[in-house]
Amino acid sequence: xxxxxxxxxxxxxxxxxxxxxxxxxxxxxxxxxxxxxxxxxxxxxxxxxxxxxxxxxxxxxxxxxxxxxxxxxxxxxxxxxxxxxxxxxxxxxxxxxxxxxxxxxxxxxxxxxxxxxxxxxxxxxxxxxxxxxxxxxxxxxxxxxxxxxxxxxxxxxxxxxxxxxxxxxxxxxxxxxxxxxxxxxxxxxxxxxxxxxxxxxxxxxxxxxxxxxxxxx
Numbered sequence: 001x002x003x004x005x006x007x008x009x010x011x012x013x014x015x016x017x018x019x020x021x022x023x024x025x026x027x028x029x030x031x032x033x034x035x036x037x038x039x040x041x042x043x044x045x046x047x048x049x050x051x052x053x054x055x056x057x058x059x060x061x062x063x064x065x066x067x068x069x070x071x072x073x074x075x076x077x078x079x080x081x082x083x084x085x086x087x088x089x090x091x092x093x094x095x096x097x098x099x100x101x102x103x104x105x106x107x108x109x110x111x112x113x114x115x116x117x118x119x120x121x122x123x124x125x126x127x128x129x130x131x132x133x134x135x136x137x138x139x140x141x142x143x144x145x146x147x148x149x150x151x152x153x154x155x156x157x158x159x160x161x162x163x164x165x166x167x168x169x170x171x172x173x174x175x176x177x178x179x180x181x182x183x184x185x186x187x188x189x190x191x192x193x194x195x196x197x198x199x200x201x202x203x204x205x206x207x208x209x210x211x212x213x214x215x216x217x
Contacts, residue, residue, distance in 0.1 A: 090212045094201060098212045100145065107143040108178065112136065112214045115154070115198045121167055121189065131194045133162075134169060135201055138185040141178040148175035149188045155200040156192050165191045 092098035097109040115133040119126050126132055133154060139147050149172065154162050166189075168174075173186025192198060203212040 089210050092212055092214045093217050094214045095217065096214075097140075098214070102143075102145065105143070107145050108139060108141040110140075110203065110212065111138045112201045113138075114216070115190075115201070117192075117197075119194075122169060124167065126191065126194075129194050130191050132165065132167065133190045133192045133198050135188050135190065135198075136185060137173050137188055138183065139178050140183040141180055144177060144179050146175070146177050147173070147184070149173040149186070150175070151204050151206070152188045152190075153202045153204060154190045154192065154198045155202060156196045157199045158193070158196055159199075160193075160196075161202075162190045162192050165189045 090098055094112055094114055097111045099106050100108045100110060113136040115135050118132045118134065121132045121134070135152070135154065137149075137152065149164050149168065152164060156162065168187045168189045171186050173184070173188050176184075178184060190198075199216065201214040202210050203214075205211050
């Protein structure tokens, strides 16, 4: 009995087998293509998928505790030797208060007394041909400011300048901060020629410029 579904010719059977084999290969390829497409979508291969994630990862993030500070910097008392006066060099008289001005506002007064000359001070004798000139300085504060003895000089009658000698008798002026409403009086000592008097007592800026010049009345 002949099966009508099976060709009797061997070549026809071989050709049918080839067709069945190629069909199986095609189906497998189609399955692979479908799977690849699904994977492509899941991995974000389409536009707008992976690009948005990369942009988000590149966005800068804020760091906790690093927000800009809005508090004002601490106030610092101006130095009496750095205070801006107008005019730049103030002429004053020994024994008369001179005003200290900072930022257009008065912050205090300073007064100097006449020099007290001595040949011996704190147990030390002045070098030959020299003597000590002791100047009392008084600061009064309307607002806080700093002061220091190193900002003072004297000018002798010959025009020579002399700086702080570091041998102050009690009470020394020294250095410090004067608070609002407070005052201080201290001595500042200079070594000057024995036969020449002091003609002026000068408060200088930290940069070395004259600020107030006190002269004898």
